[in-house]
Amino acid sequence: MTAPVLEVHDLRVQLRTPRGPAHVVNGLSYSVGPGETVAVVGESGSGKSVSVLALLGLLPPRVATVTGRALLQGEDLLTMSPERLRQVRGPGAGMVFQDPMTSLNPVLSIGRQLVEGIRAHGDVSKEGARRRAADLLGEVGLPDPQRALDRFPHELSGGMRQRVVIAIALANSPALLIADEATTALDVTVQAQIIDLVEGLQADHGTGVIWITHDLGVVAGIADRVLVMYGGRCVEDGTVDDVLERPAHPYTRGLLGSLPDLAAPVGPDGELPDLATVPGLPPPPTDLPTGCVFWPRCPVRSDPRCETEQPPLAVVGAGRNGQSGLELEHRAATWCRS
Ligand SMILES: Nc1ncnc2c1ncn2[C@@H]1O[C@H](COP(=O)(O)OP(=O)(O)O)[C@@H](O)[C@H]1O
Ligand SMILES: [Mg+2]
Incomplete structure (x- = not known):
């Protein structure tokens, strides 16, 4: 049995807003195994970004109340001292x-930022770190990496800056990598190159990956598991095959465009589209509905219990090889009918 890289238990995030408390993340539990890629999908405002910012202590404490547990290699990120969190x-x-x-310092050269990242966490000489920095820039596909080291963020295009940020994130071969729409703005060739690089890191170091994306092609290409978020909750969590081919929750079916009433934007060559648009709007986190958080928009709601009870996450099948802890795979709502 290999321990998970990350185990999230009942994560809740409440934000203080002028309209009262916003319940942005509402009891999220999942795990990421070594080398595993968990794709997180769900329309804008479902709490994807806030949920991962909370994990790394990146929400302002005066505004955000975070509860639950988030064990990174067994150590709780949510109770760590700020100093330990920086380490x-x-x-x-x-x-x-x-x-x-948001991640680059505009007044420091690319090389300096990479070298500092590399040296902060390892016993490496300045020259060694500079060589490693140039190698990394080459690996993320930056042309002329040596020269790039001496350039400043504003001298690079948006796509190049993004590749620098990815190089910094990969510099220390992290146990966990979180990518929040990280390749959305990059062209498909560069995106494919970055995905290869991340997969290489996973193979070499067992890095667990959380990949937030609205791109179903990326989900199908890289994910082992898919977590579907809506209204700050996970409404479905399953293997990539189960979720894409046999989605259980009506919201997932809407996103995949596979619910008959919701049209799917299929590409002209049959390529996988972005997530579909589900009619209606998600509920504001200051005013969540009771019962199933999706019921006001659900095309198959039929039963009064939808308005009073949360559909359970049904367990289908045992955990995958080598995963402990939250090792059971969940499937949402065999409960919902359609
Ligand atoms: N700083 C903030 N103050 C108040 N509300 C916020 C703040 N950041 C995000 N939110 C709200 O939290 C909800 C989830 O946002 P977010 O995690 O960014 O969604 P996603 O990444 O899934 O698009 C949204 O309703 C958003 O308006
Ligand atoms: Mg987001």
């Missing part, structure tokens, strides 16, 4: 956001 980011957990400027 853990890098070798423990790396994160890549969609907007590279």
Whole structure:
């Protein structure tokens, strides 16, 4: 049995807003095994970004109340001291956001930022770190990596900056990598190159990956498991094959465009589309419905219990090889009818 890299238990995040408390993440539990890729999908506002920012202590404490447990290699991220958390980011957990400027320091050269990242967590000489930095920039596909080291973020294009951020996140071969729409703005060739790189890291170091994306092609290509979020909850969690081919929850079926009433935007060559648009709007986190969080938009709701009870996450089948802890795979809502 290999222990999971990350185990999240009953994660809840409440944000203080002018309209009262926003219940943005509402009891999220999942695990990521070594070398495993968990794709997180769900429309905008479902709490995907907030849930991963909470894991790394990146939400302002005056605004956010975070509860639950998030064990990174057995150590709870949510009760760690700020100092320990800083040590853990890098070798423990790396994160890549969609907007590279949130992660880069505009006044430091690319080389300096990479070298600092590499040296902060390892006993490496300055020259060694610079060589490693150039290698990494080459691996993420930056042309002329040596010269790139001396450039500043504003001198690079958006796509190149994003590749630098990815290089920094990968620099310490983290146990956990979180990618939040990390390759969305990159062209497909570069995206494929980054995905190869991440898969190489997983094979070499057993890195567990959380990949937030709205791109079903990426999900089908890289995910082992898919977690579907709606209204700050996980409504479905299963193997990539189960979720894409036999989605159980009506919301998942809507996103995949496989619910008859919801049209699917299929590509002209049959390529996998982005997630479909589900009619209606998600509930504001300041005013979540009772019962199943999806019922006000659900095309197959039929039973009064939808408005009063949360559908259970049904367990289908035992855990996969080598995973303990939350090792059972969940499937949402065989409960829902259609
Ligand atoms: N700083 C904030 N203050 C108040 N509400 C926020 C803040 N950040 C996010 N939210 C709200 O939290 C919810 C989830 O946001 P987010 O995690 O960014 O969604 P996703 O990444 O799934 O699109 C949204 O309703 C959003 O409006
Ligand atoms: Mg987001």
